[in-house]
Amino acid sequence: MNIAFWIISAVAVLGAVLAVTLRNLVHCVLALILFFIGIAAHYFLLHADFLGTVQILIYVGAVAILILFAIMLTHNVTGTDGPRELLGLKWWSGAAIAAMLAVVLTRAIQGDKLAAALPAGDRAQSSVAEIGKALVGGWVVPLEAIAVLLTAALIGAVVIALEEIRKSR
Amino acid sequence: MNIPLGHYLILAAILFAIGLAGALTRKNAIIVLMGIEVMFNSAILNLVAFWHYKHFAVPTAQLFAMFSIGIAAAESAIGLALVIAVYRHYKSVDVDEMRALKG
């Protein structure tokens, strides 16, 4: 199972790196999908099966498609390569900030006592029934809040995207 | 599984840094959004890793992750709608060109 962790991690990191560095927008989205699938595989590895499928359903099935549609509505659809954005001052500063963050976080995690103290092992077992009971039990208010939020986001997105059309007519 | 929790945390940190780098360095608004998605996902990965190693007895962390995923979906929908609206206005999705507060 250790090998699985390393392979999946490599896939996820590769997907993330490609998603933010490739010049072609559509390629970026495809790399992002690779990253999403890698994260979903990690969830399966962590025995959070339900979250893994939710990840695929929502991120791969909905968010990625949404981004693709947004690209086709904004950019030229054939997806020609964008301008070369690397190696400017902005790039160096952004990369430096990110690298520093990575270094700081890694050092902090390595020095952390909790992470070192927790034993590695396969004790976690995801139970869909438990999640379901919790969702309609004690967590019903947050669930409904999320539902309202999603509805509001849906309506809001439609309103934002439609406004200019109405004006232009 | 013999992977310690630290590995997952470091992986999530690296992914977060990659997402941050994308959000900071790229000019295209859609790629900035994608960088934010990467950061979201690495954070949720952290949550699930902690659930697996420490709080596996209760499903709370999974619920939290699910709500985060739902919020991320709403966020990306709104963000992309904004990008489309901005594109209609400026005919560009370059974040450096969106400076005017006036429409």
Added chain:
Amino acid sequence: MNYPGKGLVAGLAVTARNFVGSYFYKDRLITVQYPEERVQTPENSRTFPFLVYDESPDKPRCTACKICEVECPPKCIYIVMDRDEKGKPRQQPKVFDIDISVCMQCQICVEVCPFESIKMDNDFEKSKYGRFNDLVQHLPDLLKSNAYYLKIKPTEAAEVDAKLKAETEAKAAKKAAAAAAAAAKAAAAPPPAAPATTAPPTPPSGAAT
């Protein structure tokens, strides 16, 4: 009674009837198992031209007059007249090529032929593996008997036959009349032999008169 999806269900019933019916009633099936079963091609259907001969392939009706070669719009016909050793024309083609990759089946060659020699075939199985030379039809491929013509286009061939017969009879009658006149003339003058009643020498005699 009207219910949602009524038309869809009715359509399903129709196709189900077709599906089952086609196994039990042969006459429902409209397709023909081609190489084994064939449908009679309509008499007026046409594909490419062929040459008609009467008795034997050595003597086609064609006289290599080259009218069709000149008239052919896409210029797909190539004719070389046959000559004997002395270089005298033999009134029949030595080479008669039709490039059916060029031929557009317009039937103009048939219209202009004065000897009812070139006719439209309805044989459509002419595909070949080669693209260029294989599609050029030579004299042996083109020559087909009058019996074949009668078979594929009975009415048209019968009309042509009747016309040719009438022509030869008219010619024979004319010849006979001419011979009779000559005989009457010769009766007064010295009597020569009168072998001019057979058909072959008609064109030269026609040309001579």
Added chain:
Amino acid sequence: METLYPLLHATFANLPDWAVRVAAFLIPIAFIFAVYPAIFALTTLVERKALGRIQNRYGPNRVGIFGILQPLADGLKILVKEDIVPRVADKFTHFLAPVLIVVPGLLVYLVVPIAPGLVAVDLKIGVLFALAVGTMSVIALFMAGWASRNKFSLLGAVRAVAQVVSYEVPTVMAGVAVIMAAGSLSTLTIVERQSGGVLNISNWYVFRPWGLVGFVLFVIGGLAESARCPFDLPEAESELIGGYHTEYSGFKFALFQMGEYLAGMAMAGVTVTLFLGGYLGPGSGTGLIGRLIAMLWFFGKLAGMIALNIWIRGTWPRLRVDQLMGFAWKILLPLALVNIVAVGFWHFLTPRPVAWMVTTVWLVVWVVVLTKCNASAHLEKREYRYV
């Protein structure tokens, strides 16, 4: 893996443990890779013959007896065809799309049980897994359409994506009804919940009022998601040439066909599992004979669903794009939501006849309301002057 292992372990006790483990891991994979593509090959032939009979033709009957070798001939022909990649195409994506399109279809079979205890992986979230993996084909479709650099391809891809995303919603909702009734996401458990009753048949979920509605919804959604006939707009030949696979030739084109058929068959398999009692039927059981009969039942039902697909393809005309979207969002989605409420009634109303009556009335009323609300404008019968 987890389900085959104890079975093999009990049968071949003298083999070493690792061998049994490897066998338990490899046999389901080999089975899925061998059997379902073979069914696909057979389906292409049967479909062409059945469509021929529906149109009063013979169908292919030349290669081998009754044309049985036709799929082989088709495969050979398509293998030796030239593989053309457009000059401006995005080469890597263009290559990757037909490979990816086969994957989701094959993955779904992992959770479709074919006999008691015989399922490649008994996931606790089996149904959700099948539905989630099914959505991933969208990505491959989009990649194919986008990478071809062809307007028709891109239009087909956009249509495909919009259609699959729209029909995903009512399909999942229809599945939710079954999940609620069974109380489990595991496909094996769902099938087991349908056992019993008269001849092992009468407890199938399709013989419930909500099950019937859910079955119809699921079949329609499955047709739409695999872009089968009444919903084959993404590859509408008369409008879009070939849709997203316009620029594909040779074996890549064959992979697209295979991916579509595998996805359609996978949806049929999930439909059988959820609504038609999976492998259940008279004679199915846990012994060797019982398992064989159960497999016969499963593949028989699968064949029935495929036959239904072919019958529908031979009959119904293609929808218009606006009709397609309207149908998904205005009729199927409300009906699926209403259906979930009907399952709630079914669960809580105690005497069975009462539950039957209430759910039936509830569903019939809603079907009537939805059809009345969405009825198209009534057109007068047209009189023709020259008939």
